[in-house]
Amino acid sequence: MKTSRPIRARISPAAILHNYRQAKRRAPGAKAWAVIKANAYGHGQWRAVEALRGEADGFAMLETENAVALREAGITQPIVLLEGIFSARDARAVVEHGLTTVIHCPEQLELLLATAPADAPLSICLKLNTGMNRLGFTERTLPAARARLASLARTDVMLMTHFAEADGERGVDWQLARFNELAGDWSGKRCLANSAAILRHPQTHADWVRPGIMLYGSSPFAETTAAELDLQPAMTLSSALIGVQDIAAGERVGYGGTFTAPRAMRIGVVACGYADGYPRHASSGTPIMVMGKRTTTVGRVSMDMLACDITDIPEAGIGAPVTLWGRGIAGEVTADEVAAAAGTISYELFCALAARVPLEIGDI
Numbered sequence: 628m629k630t631s632r633p634i635r636a637r638i639s640p641a642a643i644l645h646n647y648r649q650a651k652r653r654a655p656g657a658k659a660w661a662v663i664k665a666n667a668y669g670h671g672q673w674r675a676v677e678a679l680r681g682e683a684d685g686f687a688m689l690e691t692e693n694a695v696a697l698r699e700a701g702i703t704q705p706i707v708l709l710e711g712i713f714s715a716r717d718a719r720a721v722v723e724h725g726l727t728t729v730i731h732c733p734e735q736l737e738l739l740l741a742t743a744p745a746d747a748p749l750s751i752c753l754k755l756n757t758g759m760n761r762l763g764f765t766e767r768t769l770p771a772a773r774a775r776l777a778s779l780a781r782t783d784v785m786l787m788t789h790f791a792e793a794d795g796e797r798g799v800d801w802q803l804a805r806f807n808e809l810a811g812d813w814s815g816k817r818c819l820a821n822s823a824a825i826l827r828h829p830q831t832h833a834d835w836v837r838p839g840i841m842l843y844g845s846s847p848f849a850e851t852t853a854a855e856l857d858l859q860p861a862m863t864l865s866s867a868l869i870g871v872q873d874i875a876a877g878e879r880v881g882y883g884g885t886f887t888a889p890r891a892m893r894i895g896v897v898a899c900g901y902a903d904g905y906p907r908h909a910s911s912g913t914p915i916m917v918m919g920k921r922t923t924t925v926g927r928v929s930m931d932m933l934a935c936d937i938t939d940i941p942e943a944g945i946g947a948p949v950t951l952w953g954r955g956i957a958g959e960v961t962a963d964e965v966a967a968a969a970g971t972i973s974y975e976l977f978c979a980l981a982a983r984v985p986l987e988i989g990d991i
Contacts, residue, residue: 630985632898633867633946637953638670639990640678642844642859647679649857650838653825657832658684660707660818662839665689669904669977670843670862671986676702687837691717691726698724707752710762711735718742722749729754729787731762736772740779748781752818757805759791769809785816785835793823794847799831823847826856845963845973853961860961862977863953864905864984867946868917870896871937880934881926886911894925895937897949902930904980905951909933909969916950917943919957952976954990 650659661683662668667675672693676686685705688694691713694706707727712718718739721728727750730736743749753772756763764772776784788806790799806819818835820828825836826847840846844860846853853860872894880886880894895917901907905928913924915935926934937943948955952962962973969976 630983633865633869634899634903634984635865635987636980636984637863637865637987637989638674639859639861639863640674640988641990642861643670643675643678643842644682645859646842646844646861647683647838650822650825650836650841654820654829654832654836657820657834657836660685660687660705660835660837661842662687662709662837664709664839665978668840668843668974669980674986674988675842676700684835685727691720694726695720695724698726705750711754712739714738715742722747726750727752727785729762730772731764733764733768733772736775740775746781748783749779750783751776752785752787755786755788755806755809757788757802757809759789759802761789763788764809766809785818786810786813787818787835790819790821790824790828790831793821793828793831794849799824799828803831821847840974843973843977845961845977849967853963860953860959862962862980863955864899864951864980865953865955866897866899866949866951868895868937868943868949869898869932869945871944872896879926882929883927886926886934890938892925892936892938893941893943895935895940895943895947895949897933897935897951898931899933899949899951900929900931902981903984904976905933906965906969906971906976906979908971909965913968914960914964916955916958916960918947919955921958921960 661679663672663675666672687707687709689710711729722743729752731754754763756765793799817833819833820831820836822839822841824831844858874888876890878888899905907928911925920940922936924935952960952965962976966973966976
């Protein structure tokens, strides 16, 4: 897609590949599903797939139709549906295209078995609820499911769970204990670790891991930067100045006049707003880079524009390059920093990138 506005998002396949290799390095005994759900966290499903086509052990996603599209494009690695199936059509696709599906409740299991031919090979991730309390079998529902599956031939079953606090102080040991209790004498494969668990809890690596946010160069931890984890930003959101205003001390900027100039200032106006996916709730002081120099936003983010302080960047004028997040011409503003200033997480920034923002491939 082409647009006359200067805003662009540049995606780095090399960074995605580097970050996947970091996941593999951190969990050397495990295979790794590359999580490409939500359009690869806003980076573009096909861009992520192409970056990892010859290297990923498998891909993890949500929609059956997207998994089928990968198969039709020649992707032969395992593909897992993280929320499982929703219809008989999905169940038929799982069989026809050799997909792995999560099964998280008795109803899904019965749907799959009622639809699939009796002799069809099935690959299942049986999800256990160990404390997240979203999806998964419990001590009440698991025994019947395991008995049902044990009676089937040609069925490959892996147990999995999802950690609620792998990035926090409580950690994962309490959930791991519940998982082991539920699993009992299970000797088959296990899939446990998300990005935070891969990086911080090696006892969870098991047979398969599921790197998600780390693939795209963000840290799952508030107190540890992506650079400290040797992760590279996979998305750079950039634009340019389209206006400059000289204002006096005491003047206000933007809707609601939420920023008052403490001194005479030069204000740069950037072609980027909340309709592009930039967080409207990012307050004055959010980091930004203009002409390779760090500064901050001022005032309220509007639909198509935001303002920044260019008082100490006298060379900045109309057309000056701006980095909203990612790698710029002379440095970096991380998505994690922007997200923290906006009271959110980088996942939301990436996933909220608007369709009107052109996506390009390459490195800075």
